[in-house]
Amino acid sequence: MQHLSIFPILIPLLCGALMLLPPFSKTLQRQRILSVIGTFALLISSAFLLHQVMMKGVHLYALGDWQPPFGIALVADPVSTLLVTLASFLGFAVMLYALNDHDKGGAYFHPLFMFQLMGINGAFLTGDIFNLFVFFEVLLIASYALLVHGGGKPRTQSALHYVILNLVGSSLFLFGLGIIYGTLGTLNMADLAVKVGSLQGENATLAKTGAALLLVVFGLKAAMLPMHFWLPRTYASATAPVAALFAIMTKVGIYSIFRVYVVIFGDHAGELANIATPWLWPLALLTITIGTIGVIASPGLKTLTANLVIVSSGSLLVCAAIHSAAATSAALYYLVHSTIASSALFLLADVIARQRGQAEDRFVRSRPFMQPKMIGFAFAICALAMIGMPPLSGFIGKIMILQSAHTTAESAWVWPLILVSSLAALVAFSRGGTTMFWRHNGNSNNDVNTAKPLEIIAIGLLLVALPLMVVFGGDITDYTQNAANYLHDFNASAYDLLPGVTS
Structure with missing residues (x-):
């Protein structure tokens, strides 16, 4: 299975391309069948790839057999395969939810969905910064169209802001790549990591400029303050399946920060060692702060979830700022948890909005739910997970983040903000839950659309x-610790990926 590393990119690419051709382009039902088959095959292949990396180690896939640093390289390592499996699982669950007529707002929902997954998986697997840019553009182009899926003025306005900001980000990305390539003569991540430590003087200054531009771009993708303001409105206005899939979009930016500023500009990088850390510390803490304020001020469940995504991004950026293997391990665990929990909450918010009539997901009085027990149970699970209370995964993730803050200064900043953000989430969910479940006007509407079996299955899979x-916390944390150790091991993450080059 030497070609297994390219399957997470190839499967959605082929499925998306087939949907644009007859006979799949003729009927929605055929596209649905192919989407379910494609996302399930993607999930199985990603899980198998993860298992292969666990058993046999890192796999370098050189397209066309052009070896790094000259060819296009895909790197299936413990970090990238974990995130690819997460994206594939998320894609399969969200696709099941979308099959309940959420895909009827546009003719190209299914191919765009597959191209989005292709871009996300490609960004996680690539071993080259230029191809990271390419996959960024693939997922962004698909997200532009998915965002306006279903039409409407709010979605169009949000899409316009989103497109403009990301076009600016893409331009800065190219400028940063040009500066780094002009300075080091390569864009392969492993090769950059080996060469960057020898830079001095003006060349080092130029490389710092390129690295700073990349941090701005990745910060935009990760919703890092002050580039976070696009996220709440964009996510809240998107359709439920799109918002649920977008839950992993900020994680692509977070992953890029870890990959670039640990592997390339890490402890070994000479004059450029840890150049992002002085910027990440204040921006990460401020991102948590502004997200917490947004959580308290949220008027509805979708906006609350979007602001919690910002809080989770800030928490992950704190781990990047701590810059240790323990913090990276905590970030990987918390990243998986927060992505799944926020995606489930976006889907649940759609079910709630449909059953509350004109009140939708806003925290105001409305008619009772048609399925109060099912919705109440799912809401409680999502709330406990997002707050970070036991016995769910959010508690473990936040404990790991708190424990990774070793020094007194780190603890003095990290502990209060993480705990206050959890308290704010508790207050927001308590306020919203009591209003939606206990304060009612009138009777329930029997004509309202209740949650269908596929929607319940999709939300259930995530929950x-x-x-x-x-339950499997010990095995998962062992895996995330091994993945973090690999990322911080310069010889493994750099020299071992360059055939013929020795340390």
Whole structure:
């Protein structure tokens, strides 16, 4: 299975391309069947790739057999395969939810969905910064169209802001790549990591400029303050399946920060060692702060979830700022948890909005739910997970982040903000939950659309994963620690990926 590393990119690419051709382009039903088959095959292949990396180690896939640093390289390592499996699982669950007529707002929902997964998986697997840019553009182009899926003025306005900001980000990305390539003569991540330590003087200054531009771009993708303001409105206005899939979009930016500023500009990088850390510390803490304020001020469940995504991004950026293997391990665990929990909450918010009539997901009085027990149970699980209370995975993730803050200064900043953000989430969910479940006007509407079996299955798949992350917490944390150790091991993450080059 030497070609297994390219399957997470190839499967959604082929499925998306086939949907644009007859006979799949003729009927929605055929596209649905192919989407379910494609996302399930993607999940199986990603899980198998993860298992292969666990058993046999890192796999370097050189397209066309052009060896690094000259060819296009895909790197299936413990970090990238974990995130690819997460994206594939998320894609399969969200696709099941979308099959209940959420895909009827546009003719190209299914191919765009597959191209989005292709871009996300490609960004996680690539071993080259230029191809990271390419996959960024693939997932962004698909996200532009998915964002306006279903039409409407709010979605169009949000899409316009989103497109403009990301076009600016893409331009800065190219400028940063040009500066780094002009300075070091390569864009292969492993090769950059080997060469960057020898830079001095003006060349080092130029490389710092390129690295700073990349941090701005990745910060935009990760919703890092002050580039976070696009996220709440964009996510809240998107359709439920799109918002749920977008839950992993900020994680692509977070992953890029870890990959670039640990592997390339890490402790070994000479004059450029840890150049992002002085910027990440204040920006990460401020991101948590502004996200917490947004959580308290959120008028509805979708906006609350979007602001919690910002809080989770800030928490992950704190781990990047701590810059240790323990913090990276905590970040990987918490990243998986927060992505699944926020995705489930976006889907649940859609079910809630449909059953509350004109009140939708806003925290105001409305008619009762048609399925109060099912919705109440799912809401409680999502709330406990997002707050970070036991016995769910959010508690373990936040404990790991707090424990990774070793020094007194780190603890003095990290502990209060993480705990206050959890308290704010508790207050927001308590306020919203009591209003939606206990304060009613009138009677329930029998004509309202109740949650259909596929929607319940999709939300259930995501919710079941949260307690399973606790049940298998020991194995998962062992894996994340090994993945973090690999990322911080310069010889493994750099020299071992360059055939013929020795340390």
